Amino acid sequence: MGNCNCQSKKPNSVNKNNAVKVSTEMSIMDVIGSWKSRWNIGRMNYKVNPGLYITGEPDSDSEVFISSNYKMSFDILRKNLKGINAWIIVLDTAGINVWCAAGKGTFGTDELIRMIDKTSIKDCIDHKRIIVPHLGAPGISAHEVKKQSGLNVIYGPVKASDIKEFLKNNLKTTDKMKKVTFTLFERLILTPTEFVLSLKYSPLFLILLFLIDIIIGKNGLEVFYKDILIFFGTLFFGTILFPVLLPFLPFRSFALKGWILGLIYITSINLIVFNSVHGNYVHMLTAPILTSFLAYNFTGSSTYTSLSGVEKELKISLPLYGLSILSGVVVLLINFF
Amino acid sequence: MKYLKNVAQLELDSDKCTGCGMCVEVCPHAVFIIENKIAIITERDLCMECGACQINCPFNALNVRKGVGCASAVIKGKLTGSEPSCGCSDTSNCC
Numbered sequence: 001m002g003n004c005n006c007q008s009k010k011p012n013s014v015n016k017n018n019a020v021k022v023s024t025e026m027s028i029m030d031v032i033g034s035w036k037s038r039w040n041i042g043r044m045n046y047k048v049n050p051g052l053y054i055t056g057e058p059d060s061d062s063e064v065f066i067s068s069n070y071k072m073s074f075d076i077l078r079k080n081l082k083g084i085n086a087w088i089i090v091l092d093t094a095g096i097n098v099w100c101a102a103g104k105g106t107f108g109t110d111e112l113i114r115m116i117d118k119t120s121i122k123d124c125i126d127h128k129r130i131i132v133p134h135l136g137a138p139g140i141s142a143h144e145v146k147k148q149s150g151l152n153v154i155y156g157p158v159k160a161s162d163i164k165e166f167l168k169n170n171l172k173t174t175d176k177m178k179k180v181t182f183t184l185f186e187r188l189i190l191t192p193t194e195f196v197l198s199l200k201y202s203p204l205f206l207i208l209l210f211l212i213d214i215i216i217g218k219n220g221l222e223v224f225y226k227d228i229l230i231f232f233g234t235l236f237f238g239t240i241l242f243p244v245l246l247p248f249l250p251f252r253s254f255a256l257k258g259w260i261l262g263l264i265y266i267t268s269i270n271l272i273v274f275n276s277v278h279g280n281y282v283h284m285l286t287a288p289i290l291t292s293f294l295a296y297n298f299t300g301s302s303t304y305t306s307l308s309g310v311e312k313e314l315k316i317s318l319p320l321y322g323l324s325i326l327s328g329v330v331v332l333l334i335n336f337f
Numbered sequence: 338m339k340y341l342k343n344v345a346q347l348e349l350d351s352d353k354c355t356g357c358g359m360c361v362e363v364c365p366h367a368v369f370i371i372e373n374k375i376a377i378i379t380e381r382d383l384c385m386e387c388g389a390c391q392i393n394c395p396f397n398a399l400n401v402r403k404g405v406g407c408a409s410a411v412i413k414g415k416l417t418g419s420e421p422s423c424g425c426s427d428t429s430n431c432c
Contacts, residue, residue: 109392
């Protein structure tokens with residue numbers, strides 16, 4: 001903890017809120033915290049307090065960075081401010097990252113104006129610049145901020161790791177800094193959360209499978225064990241392999257890409273386990289639906305899907321899902337009688 | 338990576354556009370370029386309807402159907418009859 005040193009530089013400062021000095025080093029607890037968050041352990045409650053923070057010893061010429069109060073967002077920012085004297089204003093985004101919160105509007109013009117006032121940042125600086133992360137732009141109206149606070153919003157890079165280069169480049173973002181990517185690594189890092197989230201509904205599916213297998217099959221338990229394997233394989237394909245293979249799967253629709261992946265999966269299983277291409281028709285009809293749905297669900301984590309597109313996908317795939325599952329039920333009943 | 342063809346709802350009113358370049362500045366998918374002192378949409382299919390261009394256009398020249406391209410938000414919205422809203426808090430890529 002340190003004092004907001006703007007008070008010594010500007011004696012008439014009205015700033016009574018002491019800025020909190022933060023380290024630019026990640027502690028072991030920060031690393032564990034973000035690891036836990038990736039695995040969806042306490043992810044919804046990983047927050048820092050909104051307010052004014054500093055790295056190093058900022059003065060009235062130092063830049064002001066805006067962040068959200070999702071701890072991982074804040075940590076990534078401060079880690080990339082190593083060796084830089086800067087002010088950080090953390091907005092109250094209810095613990096949601098910058099991009100999501102900008103979409104919701106909680107990382108927004110009103111909240112920014114509120115925090116500019118609350119932190120009295122204008123008393124700390126002689127310039128009129130604040131640096132808003134590029135992905136905060138959907139929530140912030142730069143001209144509105146200017147009108148209400150007199151401060152100029154400068155949109156920084158998408159990735160905090162480009163901040164040093166951005167500062168060297170006289171606060172200009174290059175085309176590359178402005179562009180959102182979705183690289184293999186960026187997709188891979190999301191898969192634990194996807195997988196853990198999909199497990200949430202697994203007990204329900206497993207109970208259903210168990211009941212069906214016990215009621216219908218002669219060797220109910222044996223069939224159930226196979227079904228368990230196939231089920232978790234489907235989750236693995238839908239939540240881990242799908243994100244990895246996303247750009248390589250044909251067609252643009254996530255649901256369709258996922259369905260194809262599921263079909264490949266179930267066909268391979270049939271060939272390996274059951275020694276036939278079609279194997280169990282019920283598996284053929286239902287497993288690709290599950291991978292398709294998991295894939296469709298991944299639109300929420302992707303960086304390039306639009307609301308209109310996601311709605312269109314649902315409109316088309318929902319009836320097809322229903323039809324496919326219904327056919328599966330019919331096959332089950334035919335086998336039973 | 339491109340999403341579905343011809344779904345993104347993004348309109349640019351060239352009469353209002355002054356070519357200030359703010360849309361080029363904020364768009365995360367490089368949808369706009371400035372040509373002959375006016376903004377043009379290069380490829381609408383790249384638009385993810387985040388709404389950054391619209392809210393940052395000082396001249397009201399842009400119209401986007403702003404929303405989150407997130408399945409669970411869309412489903413939740415349909416089930417509850419409300420606007421699709423993101424309910425998650427992932428790192429940088431969620432919703």
